Amino acid sequence: MLYGSEKKTQSGLLQALTTRGFAVAGAIWTPLLGGRTNKSWRVDAQGQSIVVKLFRLGGLNPLFPNDPTSEVIALRHLAGLKLAPAFLDEFLTEEGHCVIYQHVPGQIWQDGSSEIAELLYRVHNADGLQGLRKVPDGSDAIVAQTNRILDCCPQSRAQHLRALKPAGMIPPCNRFSFLHGDPVPGNIVGAQGAWWLIDWQCPALGDPCEDIALFLSPAMQLAYRGTPLTDTERQTFLSAYPNQELIKRYLSLAGFYHWRMAAYCLWLESQGDCSARDAADAEIAALAAADG
Numbered sequence: 001m002l003y004g005s006e007k008k009t010q011s012g013l014l015q016a017l018t019t020r021g022f023a024v025a026g027a028i029w030t031p032l033l034g035g036r037t038n039k040s041w042r043v044d045a046q047g048q049s050i051v052v053k054l055f056r057l058g059g060l061n062p063l064f065p066n067d068p069t070s071e072v073i074a075l076r077h078l079a080g081l082k083l084a085p086a087f088l089d090e091f092l093t094e095e096g097h098c099v100i101y102q103h104v105p106g107q108i109w110q111d112g113s114s115e116i117a118e119l120l121y122r123v124h125n126a127d128g129l130q131g132l133r134k135v136p137d138g139s140d141a142i143v144a145q146t147n148r149i150l151d152c153c154p155q156s157r158a159q160h161l162r163a164l165k166p167a168g169m170i171p172p173c174n175r176f177s178f179l180h181g182d183p184v185p186g187n188i189v190g191a192q193g194a195w196w197l198i199d200w201q202c203p204a205l206g207d208p209c210e211d212i213a214l215f216l217s218p219a220m221q222l223a224y225r226g227t228p229l230t231d232t233e234r235q236t237f238l239s240a241y242p243n244q245e246l247i248k249r250y251l252s253l254a255g256f257y258h259w260r261m262a263a264y265c266l267w268l269e270s271q272g273d274c275s276a277r278d279a280a281d282a283e284i285a286a287l288a289a290a291d292g
Contacts, residue, residue, distance in 0.1 A: 009039070009095055013052055016098070017043075020089055022050070036186070036223075037066050038201070042103050049103035050088060055096045055201070062149045063264045064182055064202050068097035070132060074200040075101060077129050077178075083122060084197055104196045109188035110225060113233045114240035116188060116215060119195050121242050124177040124208040135179060135206035138172035139256050146260040153266045161263055164284065166255035166291055173249065176205040183215045185224040209250040212241070213257035218286050219265050219279035228282055251290075258287035 010029055017024045027045035029052075039054045055068045068090065075087035086102040109116065136142045143165065150158040180187070181202030190196045204210070214220060216237065218228035229237070238247050265280035 009054070010041070012093060012095070013054065013098065016091055016093060017052070017100070020091065022089075022100075023048070037061075037064075049105070051085065051101050051103050051198075053099045053101070054093070055099070057096045062145075062152060062267060063260075065133065066201050068099050068201065070203050071099055071200045073129070073131060074203040075099075078126060078200075081122075081126060082194075082196070083119070083126065084200060104189050104198060106190040106194070106196075108224070109185045109190075109195060111233070112192060113229060113237035115192070115195055116183075117237045117240035118242070119188070119197065120180070120183060120208070120211050120215065123180055123183075123197065124211065124243075126178045128176050128178045128205055133204045134176075135181070135204045135210045137174065137207050139166075139168065139170040139253060141172065142253070142256040142260055146256075146263045149260070149263040149267050153263070153270050157266055158263075161259075161266060161284075164259060164262075164287060166259055166287065170249070170252050170256070173207050173209075175207055177208045179204045179206060179208065179211050181211070181214075183211050184217075184220040207249075208243075208246055209253055209257070212247075212250045213254065213261075216254075217257070217261050218282035219261050219276075222279050222282060223275070228286075255287050255290035258283045258290055262287065 014024060014027070024043055024045045027043045030042040030044070032040040032042055032051065037059075038056050041052045043050050043052050055066060059066070072087060072090050075084055078084040079086065085104050088102060089100040091098050136145045146165075147162070150162060180197050180200065181204045182199060183197060187197055187199040188195055189198055216229060216234055221228045238250075241247050262280045262283035265276040265283060268276035269280070
C-alpha cells in the first residue's frame with residue numbers, strides 16, 4: 001500500500017518521466033531496498049526496466065557524500081565498460097534531484113570475494129577524470145578525517161576512541177585512481193561472473209586502498225550482508241586483487257581505516273542508528289587485529 005506522500009511522489013515522477021519521453025504509462029513501481037539514503041524504484045513498463053532514483057534533500061554525511069551530479073559524471077564516464085548501469089536521464093523535481101539509469105538484473109552480492117577484487121581492480125584502472133572529490137591519502141590524512149568525524153560525536157565516547165589511534169605513519173601514494181567510493185555489498189548486483197556496481201553518488205579520485213578498505217570493512221559487511229567477511233573470504237579477496245603491491249599498502253593502512261570506520265559508526269549511533277554500536281565493536285576488534 002502506498003501512503004499519501006509516496007503516492008504523491010510517484011505521481012510527480014510519473015508525470016516528469018512521461019514529459020521526458022519515457023513510456024511508463026501503467027508501469028509497475030517496485031521500491032528498491034538496497035540503498036539507505038535515497039529513494040529508488042525499479043519501474044517496469046513495455047518490456048523495459050529502469051531505475052528511478054530520487055536523491056534525499058539535505059543531510060551531510062562525514063564519510064559518504066550523496067552527490068547526484070557526481071553520480072551522473074561517473075555513469076557517463078563508465079558507459080560501455082560493464083562496470084556501471086547505463087545512464088539515461090536526470091532532472092530536478094520539487095522533492096529533489098532525480099537520476100534515471102538502466103536496471104541491472106540479478107541479486108545483491110553475498111559471496112565470492114575474489115570476483116569483487118577483480119571488479120574493483122577494473123574500476124581502479126578505468127581512466128580518471130576531473131571534477132571529483134579526492135579521498136584522504138596516507139595515514140596523516142586519514143587521521144585528520146577521523147578526528148573531524150569524532151568532533152561531531154558525543155565527546156565522552158569520542159575520547160575513548162581517540163585513544164585507540166594506530167601508531168606509525170604511512171606516506172601518501174599520490175595516486176589518482178578512479179574510485180567507486182562506496183563499494184559495499186548493497187551496491188554490488190548481478191550474478192556470478194557478471195557483477196556490476198550501482199549507486200555511484202560517492203565517486204572519487206585517489207588511493208585505491210580506500211575502496212578496498214570499504215569493501216573489507218566489518219561494519220559495512222554487517223550492515224548489508226548481516227555478517228563480516230570470514231578470514232578465508234578476506235584473504236581470498238586480498239590474494240585475488242591483481243596489484244599485490246597495492247595490497248601491501250592496504251595492509252599497512254588497515255588499522256587506520258578500521259579506526260576511521262569505528263568513528264563513523266559512533267557518528268551513526270549519535271544520529272539514532274541503534275545497530276551502529278555492534279558495527280563499531282567489530283571495527284575496533286579488526287583494528288586490534290591489524291595492530292597486532
